Amino acid sequence: MAIDxxxxxxxxxxxxxxxxxxxxxxxxxxxxxxxxxxxxxxxANNYDVSVSLLDMDLTxxxxxxxxxxxxxxxxxxxxxxxxxxxxxxxxxxxxxxYFVQESSIPLRGKEIENAVREILxxxxxxxxxxxxxxxxxxxxxxxxxxxxxxxxxxxxxLVTTPQLLALxxxxxxxxxxxxxxxxxxxxxxxxCMDVSEDEKIRKTATQLNLDYLGCxxxxxxxxxxxxxxxxxxxxxxxxxxxxxxxxxxxxGKR
Ligand SMILES: Nc1ncnc2c1ncn2[C@@H]1O[C@H](COP(=O)(O)OP(=O)(O)OP(=O)(O)O)[C@@H](O)[C@H]1O
Ligand SMILES: [Mg+2]
Numbered sequence: 184m185a186i187d188x189x190x191x192x193x194x195x196x197x198x199x200x201x202x203x204x205x206x207x208x209x210x211x212x213x214x215x216x217x218x219x220x221x222x223x224x225x226x227a228n229n230y231d232v233s234v235s236l237l238d239m240d241l242t243x244x245x246x247x248x249x250x251x252x253x254x255x256x257x258x259x260x261x262x263x264x265x266x267x268x269x270x271x272x273x274x275x276x277x278x279x280x281y282f283v284q285e286s287s288i289p290l291r292g293k294e295i296e297n298a299v300r301e302i303l304x305x306x307x308x309x310x311x312x313x314x315x316x317x318x319x320x321x322x323x324x325x326x327x328x329x330x331x332x333x334x335x336x337x338x339x340x341l342v343t344t345p346q347l348l349a350l351x352x353x354x355x356x357x358x359x360x361x362x363x364x365x366x367x368x369x370x371x372x373x374x375c376m377d378v379s380e381d382e383k384i385r386k387t388a389t390q391l392n393l394d395y396l397g398c399x400x401x402x403x404x405x406x407x408x409x410x411x412x413x414x415x416x417x418x419x420x421x422x423x424x425x426x427x428x429x430x431x432x433x434x435g436k437r
Contacts, residue, residue, distance in 0.1 A: 189304035193331060196264075196303060200235070202312045202434040203337045204368075205328055207360075209352035211319035213344045214373035216240070218399060219316040220249040222340075224413055225421055225428050226312065227273040232435050235267060235310030238278035239328065240318040241298050242287055247280050251410020254280045264307040277306045295323040303331060312435045321356055329365055338368040338434050340396065340427060343387070345372060345380035350387050357391045368434075371427045372398030396427035 204222070206215045219236065227234045238246040247254055250270050259281060260266040267275035279298065290298060318324055339360060343353035353370060360367050370391070372384035375398035388395035399420050402408070408416045
């Protein structure tokens, strides 16, 4: 295999982080992106950590929308590499959305590998915990993530809703990841309507011998709170996912 000259730059750019947290699910639309935004918000505002965010959904990046960033009006800073966008005092974001704007680019395996490596080799981060929003499934981006990131610093949080199909999907993904010896931290739920839904997810986690990290409640009219208004719903979410926040903070302190 040819040597990739970007490998050294990627290593250098990532070695400053204390922890990498990847949020994954096999099933689309279960709330990975929203969960990443909420976890970042809680960590940056309530803990002594500085959060960097990476949207690894290269063909359909959406994290910037939940965070309320308009890609047309932000400008990237370049100085021997590029600086992520400042979201708030202790939060920054790097996303393909800036480069592709409104268009959607189809990417094959090798192109995904290239795009991921390119972004990671030029981005100069400032945070100490990197949260990664993954596309749905388990394919090129995920394998690239597992290959490039130091696994001893990595935590994978699996997200599911309480619906049967989502639970079955997360179960399969957990088994595949555990077979690969990937560092799965546990399962976090999203869109729980009541305690019985919470229990369904807890049961799945227990059967897999994984920690249950709590469930974000279903929030009606959620889109109205994207951006700066996330602050208004945090108090309704934070108590439910204390465990998820704690495992990240604990890993970040190592
Ligand atoms: N707790 C919640 N309550 C209500 N709606 C939610 C909640 N979490 C997410 N949503 C909504 O569900 C939809 C899917 O959420 P999101 O985009 O975060 O999922 P995703 O897993 O990242 O999707 P994809 O697989 O496409 O990346 C969005 O419209 C989002 O606003
Ligand atoms: Mg998403």
